[in-house]
Amino acid sequence: MTTAKPEDAVAPNPEGLREDRILGGRVRLLQPVEGYRVAIDPVFLAASVPAMPTDLVLELGAGVGAAALCLATREPSLRVMGIEIDREAARIAMRNVDLNGMKGRVDIMVGDLLRLPPRLAPATFHHVMMNPPFMPAGAATPSPQADKARSNVEGEAQLADWLRVAHTMLRPKANLVLIHRADRLEEILAALQGRFGEIVLFPLWPGGNRPAARVLVRARKGIQTPTRLAPGLVLHEPDGRYTAAAEAVLRDGAGLIL
Template identity: 40%
Template sequence: MQPYERRSGDGQVVRPATPSLSDLPETTNGTLLGGRIAYHQFRQGYRTGLEPVLMAALIPARPGNRVLEAGCGAGAGLLCLSARVENLMLTGFEIDPATAALARINLVLNASKDTQIVTGDICNAGQILNDTPEISSFRFDHIFANPPWHREDATASPEPRRDKARRARKDTLHRWISTFASLLREKGSLTMAIPSTRLAETLAACEKVRIGSAEIIPLWPHEGEEARIVLIRARRGGQAGSRILPGLVLHKDDGSFTPAAEAILRNGQPLYSESFRSPRRVSGPQKDL
C-alpha cells in the first residue's frame, strides 16, 4: 500500500514523496519491544509513551484483519501490533504532516508491509478514505486510539507539535468515537487509552453509537497508587454490560518494570488476548513473581 495525504490547495488526496529525515526536525534513535523495532521520534515536542504499546497488546487482531489507528504519531502502536500479528492491513491517521512523515520513515525502516499513513483529521476520515481508491470500501475490524484530552482553555505547551497532539475541544472525544463507529464493521473492536477521569464520559459516548461490551483495564503506575490512565476495549454492536478486568501494575518500587509489564513492553506479549471470545475466563497479564 502507498501512503496518502490530503493536499490543502485543492482537496485532492495524493501520494506524498518518500520522506527523508533530513527534511524533518531533529530526531532521536531508539527501539521498541526490546530492540525488535527500530524507532525514530522527535527530540522536541510530543514523545511516545507506553499507551500505544499497551493498546497494541490489547487489540484482538488476527491475520488478515484491517486495523486503523487514529492519531498514530510516529507509528509506535502500528509497528508493535504488526510485530505481534502477521499479515495485517494497517492504516494510521495523523493530523501533523511532519509526524506523519516520520511515521512513514519508521515503517520503511522496519520493512512494514500493507501499512499506510494518511495525513489528515480523523473526524474527516470518511471523506478522505472515500477519495483513497485502495481503501475506500474498507470497514475496519479494529480501531485504536489515544485521543487528545487536554482542555481547549488549558495552558498551551511551548512545543506546538506536542500541544496539537494533546489539545481537545469540548466535543472532540464524542466526535472521535462517532467517527470510529462509522468506520468499524459490526462486532469490530475499539481500543482506547484515556484518563480515568473521563471514563464515564467515554462509555456514555460509546453507548450512543452502539459500541458496548466494554472491558476496562486500569493501569497502575505502582502498586497501591490510583490508575490515572485506563485502557478500554469494546465492540460495535456489543450489548453486554461493562466490566473491569484485573489491571496492570507498571512499575516496581525501584522504578523498573514489573514482570507483567515487561512481558508486554519488552517481549511483545498480548494483554487479555481472549477478550470477547471467552467472557467468563479471561487470560490476563502474568502475575509478579
C-alpha cells in the same frame, strides 16, 4: 505516564530526529528530539488489540507510527492503516514504516478525522485503535511546541468525535480499543452508550496502592453485553522497576487479553 526508556538510541541527525528502539529493540522509531515523544501508552494500546491474521486495523491519530508498528510486529499477517493530522508526524511515520521493512503492511496518511480521506471506507475495519489527546480543549495551557500541543490537548475534534468516527469506520461487532485518562471514563462511557457494548475497562495501576491514571478500554460495535471491569495490570514494583507483566508487554511484545 512514565516515558519508555529506549533500548538503544543514536545521536540526533541533522533533521533533529533521533532513532530510538522500542518493544525490546524490535521496532526502530525515528522521532523528534524536541517536542512530543513516545511514552509507553502506544505500546500498551497495540498490545490490547485482539487482532487476528489478515485483519484490517485503523489507527486514529497515528503520530510517528509507534502503535501501528508495534501491532504489526506482534501480528505479522495483518494490515494497519493510520491517519494523522500533523503532516510532519505522518511523514516521519512513513519513514519509520520503511525503516522497519513494513511497507505494504502499514500505511500512514495525512488527514483530519473530521474530514476523512475518501480511501478510508466506512464499516471496513476489524479494529480501530486510538490514543486521543488526554486534555479537553480549554482545560490546560497548550505547549508552545505545536506537535506536543496537538498530542496532549484536543483541537477541533473532541473525544466524542473520535469515538463517533471509530463507530462509523468499524464493521458490525468489530472492536474499538483506546487508552485514556481514568478521570475521563464517565465521558467515554457516555459517548459509547447505544453504539457499543461488551465494554471492558482495564486499569493500568502504577503500583504502591496509587489510583490508576490510565485505563485501556475495549468495546464492540452493536453488541449489547454489559460492561466489565477487569483486574488490570500493575506497572511498577515497589522499587520502581517494571513488573514482570509490564515487561512482558513492553519488551517481549506480549499481548493483553481485555
